[in-house]
Amino acid sequence: MTGQLERTYEVARRSFVRAWRQPATVIPSITFPLMLLAVNAAGLNSATKIPGFPTDSYISFALAVPFLQGAIFALLNSGTDLARDAETGFLQRLALSPLSGSALLAGTLGGVLAIAILQTVTYLGVGLAAGAEFEAGLAGIPILFALALTIQFAFGCIGTYFALRVPSAEAMQSMFPVFFIFLFFSSGSLPRDLIAQDWFRTIATINPVSYLIEGIRSLFITGIDGEALGLAFGISIALGAIFLSAAAVALRSRLVRT
Amino acid sequence: MSEGAKRAIEVEGLVKEFKKGPRAVDGIDLHVDEGEIYGFLGPNGAGKSTTVLMLTTLLPPTGGIARVGGFDIATSGGKVRELIGAALQEAALDPYLSGSEHMRLQTALHGVPKPERKALGAELLERVGLSEAADRTVRGYSGGMKRRLDLALALVHSPRILFLDEPTTGLDPQSRSALWAEVERLSREDGMTVFLTTQYLEEADALADRVGIIDQGKIVAEGTPDALKAEIGEATVEAIPSDPEQRGRLVEVLCRFSDADGELGGDERNGAVAVRLAKGNDGLAGVIRALDGEGISLSHLQLHEPTLDDVFLEKTGRKLEGAGDDEEDGEGAPA
Amino acid sequence: MNARSRSVAGAVAWRSVHNFLTNPALFFPAVIFPLFFFAAFAGGLSNIGNVPGFDYPNGYTAFQFGFVLLQAAAFGGVFTGFGIAADFESGFGRRMMLAAPNRLAIIAGYSAAALVRAGIISALLFGIALLVGMDLSAGAADLVAMIVLALLVNLAAGLWGAGIALRFRSLQAGPLMQTPVFLVLFLAPVYVPLDLLTSWIHTVASINPITPIIEAVRSLIAGEPEYVGIAFLIGIVLTLLFGLWAVRGMHKAEAAGG
Numbered sequence: 001m002t003g004q005l006e007r008t009y010e011v012a013r014r015s016f017v018r019a020w021r022q023p024a025t026v027i028p029s030i031t032f033p034l035m036l037l038a039v040n041a042a043g044l045n046s047a048t049k050i051p052g053f054p055t056d057s058y059i060s061f062a063l064a065v066p067f068l069q070g071a072i073f074a075l076l077n078s079g080t081d082l083a084r085d086a087e088t089g090f091l092q093r094l095a096l097s098p099l100s101g102s103a104l105l106a107g108t109l110g111g112v113l114a115i116a117i118l119q120t121v122t123y124l125g126v127g128l129a130a131g132a133e134f135e136a137g138l139a140g141i142p143i144l145f146a147l148a149l150t151i152q153f154a155f156g157c158i159g160t161y162f163a164l165r166v167p168s169a170e171a172m173q174s175m176f177p178v179f180f181i182f183l184f185f186s187s188g189s190l191p192r193d194l195i196a197q198d199w200f201r202t203i204a205t206i207n208p209v210s211y212l213i214e215g216i217r218s219l220f221i222t223g224i225d226g227e228a229l230g231l232a233f234g235i236s237i238a239l240g241a242i243f244l245s246a247a248a249v250a251l252r253s254r255l256v257r258t
Numbered sequence: 259m260s261e262g263a264k265r266a267i268e269v270e271g272l273v274k275e276f277k278k279g280p281r282a283v284d285g286i287d288l289h290v291d292e293g294e295i296y297g298f299l300g301p302n303g304a305g306k307s308t309t310v311l312m313l314t315t316l317l318p319p320t321g322g323i324a325r326v327g328g329f330d331i332a333t334s335g336g337k338v339r340e341l342i343g344a345a346l347q348e349a350a351l352d353p354y355l356s357g358s359e360h361m362r363l364q365t366a367l368h369g370v371p372k373p374e375r376k377a378l379g380a381e382l383l384e385r386v387g388l389s390e391a392a393d394r395t396v397r398g399y400s401g402g403m404k405r406r407l408d409l410a411l412a413l414v415h416s417p418r419i420l421f422l423d424e425p426t427t428g429l430d431p432q433s434r435s436a437l438w439a440e441v442e443r444l445s446r447e448d449g450m451t452v453f454l455t456t457q458y459l460e461e462a463d464a465l466a467d468r469v470g471i472i473d474q475g476k477i478v479a480e481g482t483p484d485a486l487k488a489e490i491g492e493a494t495v496e497a498i499p500s501d502p503e504q505r506g507r508l509v510e511v512l513c514r515f516s517d518a519d520g521e522l523g524g525d526e527r528n529g530a531v532a533v534r535l536a537k538g539n540d541g542l543a544g545v546i547r548a549l550d551g552e553g554i555s556l557s558h559l560q561l562h563e564p565t566l567d568d569v570f571l572e573k574t575g576r577k578l579e580g581a582g583d584d585e586e587d588g589e590g591a592p593a
Numbered sequence: 594m595n596a597r598s599r600s601v602a603g604a605v606a607w608r609s610v611h612n613f614l615t616n617p618a619l620f621f622p623a624v625i626f627p628l629f630f631f632a633a634f635a636g637g638l639s640n641i642g643n644v645p646g647f648d649y650p651n652g653y654t655a656f657q658f659g660f661v662l663l664q665a666a667a668f669g670g671v672f673t674g675f676g677i678a679a680d681f682e683s684g685f686g687r688r689m690m691l692a693a694p695n696r697l698a699i700i701a702g703y704s705a706a707a708l709v710r711a712g713i714i715s716a717l718l719f720g721i722a723l724l725v726g727m728d729l730s731a732g733a734a735d736l737v738a739m740i741v742l743a744l745l746v747n748l749a750a751g752l753w754g755a756g757i758a759l760r761f762r763s764l765q766a767g768p769l770m771q772t773p774v775f776l777v778l779f780l781a782p783v784y785v786p787l788d789l790l791t792s793w794i795h796t797v798a799s800i801n802p803i804t805p806i807i808e809a810v811r812s813l814i815a816g817e818p819e820y821v822g823i824a825f826l827i828g829i830v831l832t833l834l835f836g837l838w839a840v841r842g843m844h845k846a847e848a849a850g851g
Contacts, residue, residue: 028768035776036779039776039779039780039783039794040784042790042791042792042793042794043779043782043784043785043790044638044641044784044785045790045791045792045794046641046644046646046647046785046789046790046791047638047640047641047644047784049644049645050640050641050643050644051643174618177622177626181629184629184630184633184637185632185637189637189638190637190638190640190641194640195637195639195640196639196640196642196643197636197637197639199636200632200636200637200639204637
C-alpha cells in the first residue's frame with residue numbers, strides 16, 4: 001500500500017511539474033478567465049439595475065465564473081497531457097511498471113488539484129482586490145477552497161475519461177469549445193430567475209454547471225447558503241464519481257496488461 | 259537445471275489476430291536461451307512489434323503459449339513484468355522532464371529503495387553517456403540521446419530479459435554503434451538476455467547470436483546468421499572482361515572454380531559473368547591467379563557474400579529491404 | 594494585378610473556399626460558433642434590455658445581432674490567419690511561393706476566400722436572426738452598408754492574422770492572432786450601449802476603433818444610420834494599415850525562404 005501511495009505521489013509530482021513547465025498552457029488558464037471577468041464585469045455592471053438583481057456589485061456576482069473556466073482549462077490541459085502520454089507510448093512505459101491503474105488516476109488528478117489551488121488563490125485574491133465582496137467571511141474561505149477543488153476534481157475526471165477514450169492531444173484541444181458551451185448556457189451572466197427567454201432559462205436550469213456557479217457565487221453574494229452549497233457539492237461529487245468510474249474502465253482498455 | 263529452465267523465452271504457436279485485418283502474428287514458434295542476443299528481423303508490418311507487445315504483456319495473444327522467464331505471459335503478466343525491461347518502438351519519454359527526473363520517476367515506480375534511487379539513476383545515466391545532459395529536459399535531446407535514456411530507463415530494475423523494439427531506427431551511424439556496443443556489453447558482461455527486433459540486416463548480423471526472420475506474421479527462417487547464410491550457398495564472383503571478345507574464355511576459367519551449377523548469369527549487355535565459388539571466399543585467390551595466367555584482363559571484379567537479405571529473398575521471393583513499404587501496417591497497438 | 598497574379602489569387606482562393614465547404618471540421622465550427630454566441634448573448638441576456646436607460650428601438654435581439662455579425666466577421670478573418678499559418682508550417686506555403694511570381698497575389702487569394710466565407714456566414718446569421726423574429730428596420734441600402742462594414746472588418750482582421758502568420762509561419766502564433774482581436778471586440782459596447790458603460794470600460798470603449806463600427810451597424814439595423822461615415826473610414830484605414838502589415842509579413846516570409 002505504501003508502495004502505491006509513493007507511486008501516486010511521484011505521478012502527481014510529474015503531473016504538476018509538467019504543467020508548471022508549460023507556462024503557455026498554465027498562464028492562460030489563470031489570466032484568460034480574469035481577463036473575461038474584467039471585461040464582462042465592466043460591460044455588464046448596469047445589469048445590477050435590473051429589478052430583482054441580488055447584488056449591486058456585478059463583480060461579486062460574476063466572480064464565480066472564472067472558477068468554472070479554470071476548471072475547464074484544467075480539464076483540457078490534463079486531458080491533453082494524458083492523451084499525449086497515450087500517443088507517445090509513455091502510458092506503455094507506465095504499464096510495464098508495478099504502478100496500479102488507480103494510482104495512475106489518483107496521481108494524474110493530484111497534479112490537477114495542485115494547479116487548482118493556485119488558480120483558486122489567484123481568482124479570490126484578484127477578485128477581492130478588484131472590489132468583490134465575500135459575504136461568507138472567514139468561515140467561507142475553506143468552504144470555497146473545498147468546493148473549488150471538488151469541482152476541479154470532477155472536471156479533471158471528465159478530462160481524464162475523454163483522454164483515455166480518444167487518446168489524441170489534438171482531439172482534446174478541439175473539445176475546448178464544447179465545454180465552453182456548457183458555461184455559456186448557464187446562469188453565469190444573470191441569475192436564473194432573471195433570464196427572460198424561457199428556452200434559455202430551461203437550459204440553464206437543467207445545466208449542472210449553473211448549480212456549480214451558483215454554489216460558489218452564494219459564498220460571495222449571500223453567505224453560507226446550505227441549499228446552494230449542497231447542490232454544488234452534490235453535483236460535483238456525482239460528476240466526479242461517474243467520470244472517475246468511466247475513466248477507470250477506459251484505463252483498463254488503454255493500459256492493457258495481461 | 260532442466261533444459262526448459264535455461265530458456266529465457268519460449269513461444270509456441272503464438273497468434274495475434276486483430277478485429278479488422280489479417281493475423282498480425284500467425285502461429286510463431288521460437289525460443290531464446292538465457293544470455294543470448296536474439297535478433298528478430300523482418301520488414302515493416304511483418305509482426306515484429308506485435309510479437310514484442312505480446313511478450314512484454316502489453317497485448318494479450320489470441321492464441322498459442324509464450325513463457326518469459328518461465329512465466330506464462332497470459333496468466334502471470336505481473337511476474338513477467340518484474341523480470342523484463344523494454345525499450346519499445348517509440349522512445350516513450352516526457353519532453354518536459356529531465357533525464358534525472360525520468361530516472362526519479364522510474365526508480366520510484368519500480369520500487370527501488372528511496373536511499374538508492376539517486377545513485378542508481380546517476381549510474382545508469384553515466385553508463386549510457388547522459389551524465390552531462392541529465393538535468394536538461396528531454397525536449398532538448400537528440401534522437402540518439404532519447405534512445406539511450408529509453409534504454410537506461412529499461413534497466414532500472416536490473417531486468418534479466420531486455421526487449422528492444424527497433425532501437426536504432428532513425429539514428430545516425432555513430433549513435434547506432436554506441437547503442438550496439440552497450441547492448442553487447444549487457445549481454446556479454448551482465449549475462450542479460452536480449453530480444454531485439456530490427457529491419458536492418460547489418461544490425462542483426464552484427465549483434466545477434468541467433469536470428470529469426472519473420473514475414474507476414476510467420477517465421478520463415480531461424481538460426482545463427484552464418485548458418486542461415488550458408489544455407490544459401492557460398493560467395494559468388496562477378497567479373498567483366500576489359501575486352502568483350504574474351505567473355506567466352508572468362509566463362510570457361512570461372513566455371514573451373516564454381517560449383518556444379520556453373521555460370522549464374524550476369525548482365526550480358528556489359529559482358530558480365532557471375533558464378534558461385536565452390537570454395538567460397540577462399541577460391542578468389544585461385545580465380546585471380548588463373549585469370550592472370552590466361553592473360554584475361556578485367557574491368558570489374560566483385561565478390562558477393564550471401565546476406566540475410568539473400569536468405570529472405572530465398573525464403574519469400576522478395577528482398578527484405580523495401581519489402582515492408584507496400585505492406586499495410588499490421589504492427590499493433592491494441593484496438 | 595496582371596493576369597498571372599489574378600490566376601494565382603484565384604487558385605489560392607478556390608482552394609481555401611473548397612476546403613472550407615468540403616471539410617466539416619472547418620465548416621461547422623465557423624458556422625455554429627457565431628450562432629452559438631448569438632443564442633447565448635441574445636437569449637441569455639435579453640433582460641438587459643430592461644436596464645433603465647436602454648433605449649435601443651429594435652429590442653435586445655437586434656442589438657446583439659449587430660455585435661455578433663461583426664464578431665463572426667472578425668473571427669472569420671483570424672481563421673484566415675490560422676489557415677495561412679498551417680499552410681506555411683506544413684511547407685505548402687513554400688510551394689505557393691514557388692509558383693507565384695508576385696507573392697502578394699497569395700495574400701489577395703486568401704483575403705478573397707475570407708470574404709466569400711464571411712459572406713456565407715453573414716447570410717446564414719441573417720437568416721437565423723430573421724427566423725427567430727429579429728426586428729429589422731433596415732432598408733436595402735442600410736443592409737448593403739452593414740454587409741460591406743462586416744466584410745471590411747473581416748478583411749482587416751484577416752490581414753492582421755495574415756501578417757502574424759507570415760511572420761511566425763506556425764500555428765503556435767494562433768493566440769497572438771486571436772487575443773488582440775478578442776480584446777478589441779470585447780472592450781467595446783458588447784452588452785449595453787456606450788452610454789450605459791461606466792468607469793474604465795467606458796473610457797476604453799470610447800477610444801476603441803471598433804466601437805463606431807458596432808454602433809453604425811446597430812443604427813443601420815434600426816433604420817436610423819449614425820456614425821456610418823466614420824465607421825467606413827475606420828474600416829478602410831484599418832484594412833490599409835493591416836494590408837501593409839501583411840505585405841511586410843510576406844516579405845519576411847520570402848526572406849526566410851517560406
